[in-house]
Each structure stands twice: as structure tokens, then as C-alpha cells.
């Protein structure tokens with residue numbers, strides 16, 4: 001099981017949600033977050049000039065999938081839907097997920113995801 005976290009532009013929320021829906025990824029958690037990447041929230045940094053770090057609003061998706069095959073499909077869907085080509089498009093982080101339980105049925109592991 002793999003946990004995928006994707007930080008995307010606010011205005012890409014609908015596109016990413018639809019892309020995930022299309023490949024039939026069902027379990028999704030979404031957060032409104034603030035963050036910065038290597039531009040520290042600014043599109044341009046003047047070299048040598050001290051600039052405060054500015055946090056920009058972003059959307060974070062969390063998705064747990066059952067296999068590497070689903071991981072690949074999910075990453076591809078997010079990358080394509082969230083892409084503009086300009087700085088600030090976001091990042092996708094993946095982690096090994098140790099355990100999952102569906103509370104209603106007490107199912108664990110991949111049975112709790114599918």
C-alpha cells in the first residue's frame with residue numbers, strides 16, 4: 001500500500017479531482033494548505049536580495065492506493081491534470097503505508113482500500 005500526497009495549485013482542484021474520479025480512485029482526503037517551494041512563494045527572486053518567505057495557498061490531496069500499478073496511474077493522472085508548466089505547479093510525494101483499517105468492517109490491508 002502506498003500513500004500519495006500531492007500539493008497542487010488551488011485552481012487545479014477541480015481538474016485533479018475529476019482526473020482521479022476518471023481513473024476510479026475513490027478514497028481521497030483534501031486539505032487547504034499554505035506552502036512554498038524553491039521560489040519561496042515568489043515567482044522571481046533577485047539574486048543576493050534578502051526576501052521573506054511568502055506562503056501561497058495550495059491544495060493537498062492524500063490518496064492511499066493498494067499497489068505500485070495504482071501508484072503509477074494515480075501519479076500520471078495528477079501530473080497531467082495539475083500541469084501548467086510554470087513555477088508553482090506543485091509536487092507529488094509517495095510513502096509506504098504500513099496499515100489501513102476500514103472501521104465499519106474491521107477489514108485491513110488492501111481489502112480496506114478496494
Ligand SMILES: Nc1ncnc2c1ncn2[C@@H]1O[C@H](COP(=O)(O)OP(=O)(O)OP(=O)(O)O)[C@@H](O)[C@H]1O
Pocket residue numbers: 007033034035036037038039040056058086087088089090091
Ligand atoms: N520540499 C518540499 N517539502 C514540502 N513541501 C513542498 C516542498 N516543495 C514544495 N512543497 C509544497 O508544494 C507547493 C508547490 O511547490 P512548487 O511547485 O513551487 O515547488 P518547486 O520546487 O518550487 O517547483 P517549481 O520550480 O516548479 O515551482 C509548495 O507551496 C509547498 O506547499
Ligand SMILES: [Mg+2]
Pocket residue numbers: 036037038039040087088089
Ligand atoms: Mg516553486
